Amino acid sequence: MDVMPKPPKRAKRSLQSKLPLARVFTVSGFLDRVNAVLAEERDIFVQGEISSIQVLPSGSYLTLKDKEDESILQCYIPPRTYHGLGIELEEGMEVKVGGAANVWKPKGRFSFLVTTLELAGEGSLKKAYELLKKKLEVEGLFARKRPLPEFISRIGIVTSRTGAVRDDFRRNLAPLGLKLYLYDARVEGARAVEDVTRGIRWFNERKPDLDVLVIMRGGGSLEDLQAFDNEKVARAVFASSIPTICSIGHHRDVTIASLAGDVETSTPSFAATFVNASWDRLREELPLRTQELDSAFETALGAARARTDAAGRSLLHFFVGLFRSAENFESRLKLEFKRIMARRAELEARGGELFGFAAQRFEGLLRARRERLLHLALRLAGADPERNLRLGYSILFASSGKVVKGPEDISIGERITARIRRGEVDAKVERIRNHGTE
Amino acid sequence: MEPSKEKISNSLKKLEQIVGWFDAQEEVDVEEGLKRVKDGVALLKELKMRLKKVENEFEEVKKDLETEE
Numbered sequence: 002m003d004v005m006p007k008p009p010k011r012a013k014r015s016l017q018s019k020l021p022l023a024r025v026f027t028v029s030g031f032l033d034r035v036n037a038v039l040a041e042e043r044d045i046f047v048q049g050e051i052s053s054i055q056v057l058p059s060g061s062y063l064t065l066k067d068k069e070d071e072s073i074l075q076c077y078i079p080p081r082t083y084h085g086l087g088i089e090l091e092e093g094m095e096v097k098v099g100g101a102a103n104v105w106k107p108k109g110r111f112s113f114l115v116t117t118l119e120l121a122g123e124g125s126l127k128k129a130y131e132l133l134k135k136k137l138e139v140e141g142l143f144a145r146k147r148p149l150p151e152f153i154s155r156i157g158i159v160t161s162r163t164g165a166v167r168d169d170f171r172r173n174l175a176p177l178g179l180k181l182y183l184y185d186a187r188v189e190g191a192r193a194v195e196d197v198t199r200g201i202r203w204f205n206e207r208k209p210d211l212d213v214l215v216i217m218r219g220g221g222s223l224e225d226l227q228a229f230d231n232e233k234v235a236r237a238v239f240a241s242s243i244p245t246i247c248s249i250g251h252h253r254d255v256t257i258a259s260l261a262g263d264v265e266t267s268t269p270s271f272a273a274t275f276v277n278a279s280w281d282r283l284r285e286e287l288p289l290r291t292q293e294l295d296s297a298f299e300t301a302l303g304a305a306r307a308r309t310d311a312a313g314r315s316l317l318h319f320f321v322g323l324f325r326s327a328e329n330f331e332s333r334l335k336l337e338f339k340r341i342m343a344r345r346a347e348l349e350a351r352g353g354e355l356f357g358f359a360a361q362r363f364e365g366l367l368r369a370r371r372e373r374l375l376h377l378a379l380r381l382a383g384a385d386p387e388r389n390l391r392l393g394y395s396i397l398f399a400s401s402g403k404v405v406k407g408p409e410d411i412s413i414g415e416r417i418t419a420r421i422r423r424g425e426v427d428a429k430v431e432r433i434r435n436h437g438t439e
Numbered sequence: 440m441e442p443s444k445e446k447i448s449n450s451l452k453k454l455e456q457i458v459g460w461f462d463a464q465e466e467v468d469v470e471e472g473l474k475r476v477k478d479g480v481a482l483l484k485e486l487k488m489r490l491k492k493v494e495n496e497f498e499e500v501k502k503d504l505e506t507e508e
Contacts, residue, residue, distance in 0.1 A: 152444035176493055180498070286454075290458060297458055297461030300467075
């Protein structure tokens, strides 16, 4: 603990060395001189118990009491500093104030100008914690819990760049091409409250499209973690429009900031698992959907295949029927053909019979004709001119070449030819004697 | 370009709808089914790519802040 040793001998020596020995000051001049010397003493921290506190618009007045000899130090906290503390101060709390001493000239009062104030001692911290918790709980700061978005890709981190938590967080994140932005903030000491609140505000103003804001700090004592039991920090966390994960190493109770955040984890690696888990749905659904799609289409194809098969079978059935009909037709045709052939054979057989019959008749006819011809031949033979010529008859031919059959066929003086056996005789008509009609 | 988280969510929804479409059909038109399967496969491919191992990028922003202030 940085408690100022008492008495401050170094300051005394310094004062003596700077004041000329026989010099006489005005009151104001002396106080100016004293203040100038006091101002040279920087980074002074004084720890003590609050014996009284008075909060006024013009500033807050604090009396710190030494626990051992009950020495008193009057402290002044300017309004801006007081409102920035984020701590509910009460009498009896032990605090560590940082700042500088001076003398307030109008009253000649020595006081300590507080620029930073932290709680000291477990009792005070616990008391402040309970007071703040109660106050913010009533306001509803711990009731709102926003769900973290799915598929967290862009993350803002508020923590110290030198802390191990940053690496723990990074190491435990799945490699998903995430974008991580670190705001380097002090997470312990008098500046921590300001740094952390500024970091939260910075991300909300400059990178409002972040998926999540992670406020981290490793474990520590109640005193180490007091920036996260601070009202300012808790309100900044609550005011963040970006959902928050507060990963602050626990003291016995969860820090106030963590209570005001959306998700609270005790370790950075656990915070990383929340980020990783935001991708679970994709990891789980992808194989599931792949399988479902595959099986849905396979089923659809199966149904289509079944329909095609059924259609194919119908078609096949149709063709088989057709072929069968054709076969039937062919056999019927063959049968008919056979019948026809049989009929033909029958007809042929019958035809033979008829032919025989006809031939018989024909032969009869021929015979009759032959007989008739013979008869005619015999008759013709009697009428043969050659036969008559041989018997001594002759045939007269008129000059016209026509056979003379009667006196009227010739005229007197006409040259006629008589055909006789083995020759002809030419003659001239001298006289015609008509013997009358037959 | 890597799909945004809204797009991932939408793509998952579309996939679900595609699978649901198959479930809802009594008789699936194979042409239409094939088209939907193609769409689904494209979505799956894109989403699987998003789960592929890609190193995370880390950037400190405080310097940026200090220069601006």
